[in-house]
Amino acid sequence: xxxxxxxxxxxxxxxxxxxxxxxxxxxxxxxxxxxxxxxxxxxxxxxxxxxxxxxxxxxxxxxxxxxxxxxxxxxxxxxxxxxxxxxxxxxxxxxxxxxxxxxxxxxxxxxxxxxxxxxxxxxxxxxxxxxxxxxxxxxxxxxxxxxxxxxxxxxxxxxxxxxxxxxxxxxxxxxxxxxxxxxxxxxxxxxxxxxxxxxxxxxxxxxxxxxxxxxxxxxxxxxxxxxxxxxxxxxxxxxxxxxxxxxxxxxxxxxxxxxxxxxxxxxxxxxxxxxxxxxxxxxxxxxxxxxxxxxxxxxxxxxxxxxxxxxxxxxxxxxxxxxxxxxxxxxxxxxxxxxxxxxxxxxxxxxxxxxxxxxxxxxxxxxxxxxxxxxxxxxxxxxxxx
Amino acid sequence: xxxxxxxxxxxxxxxxxxxxxxxxxxxxxxxxxxxxxxxxxxxxxxxxxxxxxxxxxxxxxxxxxxxxxxxxxxxxxxxxxxxxxxxxxxxxxxxxxxxxxxxxxxxxxxxxxxxxxxxxxxxxxxxxxxxxxxxxxxxxxxxxxxxxxxxxxxxxxxxxxxxxxxxxxxxxxxxxxxxxxxxxxxxxxxxxxxxxxxxxxxxxxxxxxxxxxxxxxxxxxxxxxxxxxxxxxxxxxxxxxxxxxxxxxxxxxxxxxxxxxxxxxxxxxxxxxxxxxxxxxxxxxxxxxxxxxxxxxxxxxxxxxxxxxxxxxxxxxxxxxxxxxxxxxxxxxxxxxxxxxxxxxxxxxxxxxxxxxxxxxxxxxxxxxxxxxxxxxxxxxxxxxx
Numbered sequence: 041x042x043x044x045x046x047x048x049x050x051x052x053x054x055x056x057x058x059x060x061x062x063x064x065x066x067x068x069x070x071x072x073x074x075x076x077x078x079x080x081x082x083x084x085x086x087x088x089x090x091x092x093x094x095x096x097x098x099x100x101x102x103x104x105x106x107x108x109x110x111x112x113x114x115x116x117x118x119x120x121x122x123x124x125x126x127x128x129x130x131x132x133x134x135x136x137x138x139x140x141x142x143x144x145x146x147x148x149x150x151x152x153x154x155x156x157x158x159x160x161x162x163x164x165x166x167x168x169x170x171x172x173x174x175x176x177x178x179x180x181x182x183x184x185x186x187x188x189x190x191x192x193x194x195x196x197x198x199x200x201x202x203x204x205x206x207x208x209x210x211x212x213x214x215x216x217x218x219x220x221x222x223x224x225x226x227x228x229x230x231x232x233x234x235x236x237x238x239x240x241x242x243x244x245x246x247x248x249x250x251x252x253x254x255x256x257x258x259x260x261x262x263x264x265x266x267x268x269x270x271x272x273x274x275x276x277x278x279x280x281x282x283x284x285x286x287x288x289x290x291x292x293x294x295x296x297x298x299x300x301x302x303x304x305x306x307x308x309x310x311x312x313x314x315x316x317x318x319x320x321x322x323x324x325x326x327x328x329x330x331x332x333x334x335x336x337x338x339x340x341x342x343x344x345x346x347x348x349x350x351x352x353x354x355x356x357x358x359x360x361x362x363x364x365x366x367x368x369x370x371x372x373x374x375x376x377x378x379x380x381x382x383x384x385x386x387x388x389x390x391x392x393x394x395x396x397x398x399x400x401x402x403x404x405x406x407x408x409x410x411x412x413x414x415x416x417x418x419x420x421x422x423x424x425x426x
Numbered sequence: 427x428x429x430x431x432x433x434x435x436x437x438x439x440x441x442x443x444x445x446x447x448x449x450x451x452x453x454x455x456x457x458x459x460x461x462x463x464x465x466x467x468x469x470x471x472x473x474x475x476x477x478x479x480x481x482x483x484x485x486x487x488x489x490x491x492x493x494x495x496x497x498x499x500x501x502x503x504x505x506x507x508x509x510x511x512x513x514x515x516x517x518x519x520x521x522x523x524x525x526x527x528x529x530x531x532x533x534x535x536x537x538x539x540x541x542x543x544x545x546x547x548x549x550x551x552x553x554x555x556x557x558x559x560x561x562x563x564x565x566x567x568x569x570x571x572x573x574x575x576x577x578x579x580x581x582x583x584x585x586x587x588x589x590x591x592x593x594x595x596x597x598x599x600x601x602x603x604x605x606x607x608x609x610x611x612x613x614x615x616x617x618x619x620x621x622x623x624x625x626x627x628x629x630x631x632x633x634x635x636x637x638x639x640x641x642x643x644x645x646x647x648x649x650x651x652x653x654x655x656x657x658x659x660x661x662x663x664x665x666x667x668x669x670x671x672x673x674x675x676x677x678x679x680x681x682x683x684x685x686x687x688x689x690x691x692x693x694x695x696x697x698x699x700x701x702x703x704x705x706x707x708x709x710x711x712x713x714x715x716x717x718x719x720x721x722x723x724x725x726x727x728x729x730x731x732x733x734x735x736x737x738x739x740x741x742x743x744x745x746x747x748x749x750x751x752x753x754x755x756x757x758x759x760x761x762x763x764x765x766x767x768x769x770x771x772x773x774x775x776x777x778x779x780x781x782x783x784x785x786x787x788x789x790x791x792x793x794x795x796x797x798x799x800x801x802x803x804x805x806x807x808x809x810x811x812x
Contacts, residue, residue, distance in 0.1 A: 114540070116547030117745045148545075152538040154500070159534075159545060161502030161712055301723035309695055326547055333719040337687035359503045 041151075043108050045081040046140075048100045050074055051416040052424045053381035056374060060212050064175040067182065067373045074424045075382065077413050080143045082113055088147020089408055090350070091382060092321060094139030103132050104140060116144050120326045124299075134298055134322040141324025142350045142404060149403035156325065156405075157398050160357035166395040167355045169388075170203035170240065171196040172347075172368035175210050182373050186225045190232035192372045202394035203238035203265075203364060204229070210244045217244035219251045223258035230262045238364075240292070242268040249278050253285050260289035266315060266343070268292045279312035290314035295345050298322070301330040308338045315341040320350035328354050336360040349387050349404040356398040365396045381416075384409045427537075429494050431467040432526075434486045436460055437802040438810045439767040442760060446598050450561040453568065453759045460810045461768065463799050466529045468499055474533020475794055476736070477768060478707060480525030483806075489518050490526060502530050506712045510685075520684055520708040527710025528736045528790065535789030542711065542736075542791075543784050546743035552781040553741045555774070556589035556626065557582040558733075558754035561596050568759050572611045576618035578758045588780035589624035589651075589750055590615070596630045603630035605637045609644035616648045624750075626678070628654040635664050639671050646675035652701060652729070654678045665698035676700035681731050684708075687716040694724045701727040706736035714740050722746040735773050735790040742784040751782045770795045 053075065058068030078095050080088040095104070107122055123137045149156045157163075173192070176183045183189055189206065196204055206229060208222050222243050230239060241259050252270035259267050266289065271278050273294040283291050292315040297303040300323050307313050316335040320328045328344070332354065335342035342362045344351045355362050367388060370376050379386045385407040388396045399405025418424055439461065444454030464481050466474040481490070493508055509523045535542045543549075559578070562569045569575055575592065582590055592615060594608050608629050616625060627645050638656035645653050652675065657664050659680040669677050678701040683689040686709050693699050702721040706714045714730070718740065721728035728748045730737045741748050753774060756762050765772045771793040774782045785791025804810055 112544075112548065114544040114548055117549040117743055120547070121549070121745050152540060154538060158498075158500035161506070162498065162500050163503035163507070301719060302725070305723040330719040330722060333687060333716040334723045336716060337691040337720045339688070357503055359507050 042083045043111050043113050044083045046100050046105050047079040048095050049077040050418050051413045052418050066177045067371050072424050074421050078139050078143050080147050086151045088143040090139050090143040092139045094135035099136050113144050113147050116326050138321045138324040141326045145325045146403035153402045157353040157356040164356050166397045167365040169365045169367040169396045170205050171201045171370045172205045172366045173207050174369040174371040175207040186228045190228040193229045194232050197233050200390050200394050205240040208243045219255045239264045240266045245269045266290040266292040276312045280310050292343050293317050300327040301334040304331050315343045317343050317345050319345035320354050332358050349406045352398050382412050383407050428469045429497050429499050430469045432486050432491050433465040434481050435463040436804050437799045438804050452563045453757050458810050460807050464525050464529050466533050472537045474529040476525050476529040478525045480521035485522050499530050499533050502712050524707045524710040527712045531711045532789035539788045542739040543742040550742050552783045553751040555751045555753040555782045556591050557587045557756045558591045558752045559593050560755040560757040561593040572614045576614040579615045580618050583619050586776050586780050591626040594629045605641045625650045626652045631655045638668055652676040652678040662698045666696050678729050679703050686713040687720040690717050701729045703729050703731050705731035706740050718744050735792045738784050768798050769793050
């Protein structure tokens, strides 16, 4: 079997999520937005799919087709190495490599008629979810006050969640993040949900060492499970320092360091974190499995970043305790309980026990609505809003 | 699909390999020997196989059947964790776990009609082989003198090998191994094959630090690629010391440390070796892939220990440079170019370029002669010689 073509379909859909100028998502007025379906086409008719914003038409035509067409799609490791080498000298990034790699896993699973987590070697079929909130905002009835966060947390527990991660106020919503206000928010949520709900904090990512320590110690005092990225993650030494000052609060990261296990081995070796973190969207299932195996060697938890079928499959193939699936982002003014417009069914419904089940369909099991995508195809992002 | 049964078939065959009392193999008079086929049987008729000496009837009946029967054979990661927990409190060892895990990979590949290296994500289809000699002996015409080693090395090069690893004289063949004689042997082999053949040394495993250093420096001077296990591998600090004294000779190991990546991370972190080492036979494909991924995180080579279809598949799914396939053990008085009696075809014939190709048959691709095994089944090891 050979890869015959890579097809990138840009499509538009109605969205009610907007992003502020630092990139944080919030609810907003309905508008057209764009997303992309990558299809790996083979000479034998088999196809693999992955929807994400990773690839662009320029990357697919200019870099990926020349590197992949004609190759056996089951040579994922060889192709991953090749893409990593290409990334060195071009603008091919990990999100694009991840979209390709995940489409290759999807193709393999669909061809073999087996879900990806069973190809990898399954460990479980469901994962405890945490509700991951949108970052704080300034919309009354949203997440604009400590009281609104606390009330929303109670609502999430009522919905079945046994764990909640807070994204709090960041610029530009607040010009100057304030660890005392963050700490007061963390305390109010703990007070609202009681001692038995697992809580985590993912706040402003640019505090200095002593701000991060203050906030982390408050989270520690409140029995939070972890703190995530309170400082720029390029500052490994600052994380080593922070962790040396803490007792039982875990530091979870790095979320954004590139090259998966190659950079994370330094965090593990130097003690920059208690739990490693990575997303399958960056570098694909191939790359994240290597970080998972690194974490297992170190006896560390590996908490997978972000949701989606790719992350759900790796979570269900993990031998070590990656305890949670990140579900959301959730917000009081927006339901997360419907599929995206390009999906026929929701891939991660929450069950009554607070768990999410891995899809048992072949491949990654994303129930893509190809008719919707075809009907809403646009030739360029220019066309999206026309 | 559920595991319905585990069947362990002990069979006998005519062998011309004998072991000395320290366990080293040598050519010998033809005699009956025993080996074992593990069959994982499922309720849907699918089966997976692995031939090795890992399991015993006691382990299968007493520990493995209760732990595995009724489970989905695609839950390899979950079952591997379970077997590791069982091993903690019982005499279930890594060779037994490896036989089970490899049979589960074989079952998966056979069920999905795909070779295991493509399930894992393929990287290549052939690997450069090194001829791995039997340890030195006292048989004239065998490997009893420096001259015989040198002549045999020339013969191996003529056969197509581009790399040779020497196992030299160990007790009880020599009561007191002598690094000067070892070094003279290494020099004679280098002299015989010239500068372009890759050479490695795997000598007596119980030298002290300064003996090991003398031998390693001689290997370094002779342009050897690596030295392997010149000291007891439980002595990590001694390996750190040895490595600190060397320049460009690689130390390859640990071969025998248990628990795969969990122990090897300490070798990588402390600098006890330049190349990691493990065998799929110990803990199975599931376990060795984690060590391979650890080595990749550290940018270290991972040189796979031992031959066999399991090791060949993982070598062909490695993204990092595990350069060699270990072929043998070879000896002047014994041909390695015929299948074992329980195989219909040889799984690792050497091509003209010195490479071995991965089997493209579904699963692990071992061409097992089930008729031979059935005809030679014995009820106990007692029966082998009767």
